[in-house]
Amino acid sequence: AKKAGRNTTKFYQHKMDEWISRRMAIENGLRDAVKNQELELHYQPIIDFATSKVIGAEALLRWNTPKFNDVYPDEFIPIAEESGLILEIGKWVLQTALKQFVAWQKEFTGVIELQKIAVNISAHQFENSNFLHDVDSIIKKTNIKPSCLELELVESALVENLKTVSTRMQKLRDLGVSISIDDFGTGYSSLSYLKKLPFTTLKIDKSFVMDIQNDVDDKELISAILMIAQTFNFEVVAEGVETQEQYLFLKEKKCTYLQGYYCSKPLPNEQFIQFLRKNSVR
Numbered sequence: 001a002k003k004a005g006r007n008t009t010k011f012y013q014h015k016m017d018e019w020i021s022r023r024m025a026i027e028n029g030l031r032d033a034v035k036n037q038e039l040e041l042h043y044q045p046i047i048d049f050a051t052s053k054v055i056g057a058e059a060l061l062r063w064n065t066p067k068f069n070d071v072y073p074d075e076f077i078p079i080a081e082e083s084g085l086i087l088e089i090g091k092w093v094l095q096t097a098l099k100q101f102v103a104w105q106k107e108f109t110g111v112i113e114l115q116k117i118a119v120n121i122s123a124h125q126f127e128n129s130n131f132l133h134d135v136d137s138i139i140k141k142t143n144i145k146p147s148c149l150e151l152e153l154v155e156s157a158l159v160e161n162l163k164t165v166s167t168r169m170q171k172l173r174d175l176g177v178s179i180s181i182d183d184f185g186t187g188y189s190s191l192s193y194l195k196k197l198p199f200t201t202l203k204i205d206k207s208f209v210m211d212i213q214n215d216v217d218d219k220e221l222i223s224a225i226l227m228i229a230q231t232f233n234f235e236v237v238a239e240g241v242e243t244q245e246q247y248l249f250l251k252e253k254k255c256t257y258l259q260g261y262y263c264s265k266p267l268p269n270e271q272f273i274q275f276l277r278k279n280s281v282r
């Protein structure tokens with residue numbers, strides 16, 4: 001038994017070492033990712049339920065590195081956050097997404113009315129003292145209409161101090177940008193947040209959308225969220241919509257926007273432009 005115990009310990013020690021070295025390798029790789037031009041944004045179309053038209057996209061980060069075969073944001077973003085590298089990476093994301101969006105708007109003027117580019121912002125960025133200035137200067141540099149920019153903040157980033165968060169948000173809103181609460185329903189924020197924080201949009205987490213078929217409670221929850229949203233005048237984006245059943249349910253409940261594989265996966269820029277071409281009525 002003692003020997004088996006020792007082997008198990010060894011096994012876990014080995015797993016632990018593996019995990020630590022992968023984590024360190026990712027951190028090291030990320031350090032040069034911007035400089036080596038290994039980062040890429042994919043864009044997932046956002047569709048207006050009422051008109052079925054594409055109105056914009058969410059930018060989602062991809063890392064093309066020769067060092068790892070598959071490394072996805074769910075793994076490397078937390079490492080970028082803990083190491084502080086997210087500040088440089090996040091700036092690149094914001095710059096790239098806005099530049100791209102303005103280019104699409106130009107190409108599709110009079111054909112598609114593109115109103116929204118949604119960009120994920122980590123808590124670390126949101127709390128950084130330079131963030132407001134960075135957003136402001138990137139808006140000016142790219143010449144984007146500020147209301148077209150939607151900053152997505154995860155609910156879990158907003159739980160620190162209501163007053164601080166609210167003030168910080170308001171300063172961003174004063175620049176004219178929109179703010180959404182991402183993964184809504186998964187954090188700990190109470191309903192009173194909805195009244196006190198100056199955001200514009202709720203994004204219903206995909207875990208709720210996915211259970212629409214099976215779970216009566218999730219249906220009720222989504223209905224309730226949509227009713228509250230109407231009361232407070234928020235837009236609501238449903239993420240992770242994959243099936244027609246989910247689509248029909250959300251449409252009937254007057255959800256504002258749809259995002260999900262039902263319509264399209266996140267696409268590299270060239271393919272996103274193809275998507276826009278296909279969806280143009282000339």
Ligand code: C2E
Nearest residue numbers: 060061073074077093120121122240241242260261262266
């Ligand atoms: P998120 O912001 O909640 O993004 C939605 C995720 O759901 C994306 O995963 C997207 O590809 C995926 N998704 C979209 N539609 C569907 C669907 O119909 N079904 C399913 N199963 N999944 C769908 P992705 O691209 O792997 O990103 C994961 C997370 O990484 C994001 O979750 C976000 O929290 C973070 N992330 C991605 N890009 C950035 C970034 O530029 N900055 C920051 N700070 N975080 C980012």
Ligand code: CA
Nearest residue numbers: 058120152182
């Ligand atoms: Ca998001």
Ligand code: CA
Nearest residue numbers: 182183203239
């Ligand atoms: Ca989300």
Ligand code: CA
Nearest residue numbers: 182183205206
């Ligand atoms: Ca998520």
